[in-house]
Amino acid sequence: MTELSKxxxxxxxxxxxxxxxxxxxxFDPEHQLTERQVTALLEAARWAPxxxxxxxxxxxxxxxxxxxxRGVVEALSSGNQTWAPTASALIVxxxxxxxxxxxxxxxxxxxxxQAVAHxxxxxxxxxxxxxxxxxxxxxRVAALLDGDGTLTPLAVVAVGRRVDAARLDETxxxxxxxxxxxxxxxxxxxxxxxxxxSERA
Numbered sequence: 001m002t003e004l005s006k007x008x009x010x011x012x013x014x015x016x017x018x019x020x021x022x023x024x025x026x027f028d029p030e031h032q033l034t035e036r037q038v039t040a041l042l043e044a045a046r047w048a049p050x051x052x053x054x055x056x057x058x059x060x061x062x063x064x065x066x067x068x069x070r071g072v073v074e075a076l077s078s079g080n081q082t083w084a085p086t087a088s089a090l091i092v093x094x095x096x097x098x099x100x101x102x103x104x105x106x107x108x109x110x111x112x113x114q115a116v117a118h119x120x121x122x123x124x125x126x127x128x129x130x131x132x133x134x135x136x137x138x139x140r141v142a143a144l145l146d147g148d149g150t151l152t153p154l155a156v157v158a159v160g161r162r163v164d165a166a167r168l169d170e171t172x173x174x175x176x177x178x179x180x181x182x183x184x185x186x187x188x189x190x191x192x193x194x195x196x197x198s199e200r201a
């Protein structure tokens with residue numbers, strides 16, 4: 001098995017768990033997640049920060065070979081169905097965007113994203129890889145969940161062990177081997193406009 005290194009090129013050194021993280025499509029179809037690994041991933045997500053400690057994230061873990069897994073795969077976009085089923089598990093990520101009594105949680109999506117980011121770093125520490133997907137039928141995924149109607153599916157996360165990109169078709173293999181790219185920091189910075197004296201409280 002050939003391990004493909006895609007360490008990020010950065011302006012300043014980053015922790016290897018961050019610099020070495022990337023989102024593969026080639027997963028080992030024989031690899032099984034252990035119960036300990038799943039617990040570690042969910043613990044990492046559980047301890048993410050959230051507004052007023054609301055913890056709006058919810059997760060459904062569907063292991064490869066289960067009926068739940070088949071249901072999630074069928075809800076994926078056709079492009080994701082070509083590679084995602086070989087991952088050890090597919091984790092449905094949902095946000096509780098309203099409380100049980102109907103009150104809005106305006107930061108639920110932001111907070112849930114932080115929880116998945118924590119999960120992805122823990123996965124790297126565990127020698128695992130994750131690939132987060134937005135290509136799925138939200139209504140079909142929501143129907144698979146046992147929530148109370150307050151949940152909004154946000155992503156499906158493939159988790160497993162990376163393998164050689166040669167297992168993929170030529171198009172996907174080319175995308176797998178391509179260099180990682182990001183906008184420069186200068187393109188990400190905004191200026192804060194000063195408030196005119198006449199408008200200050």
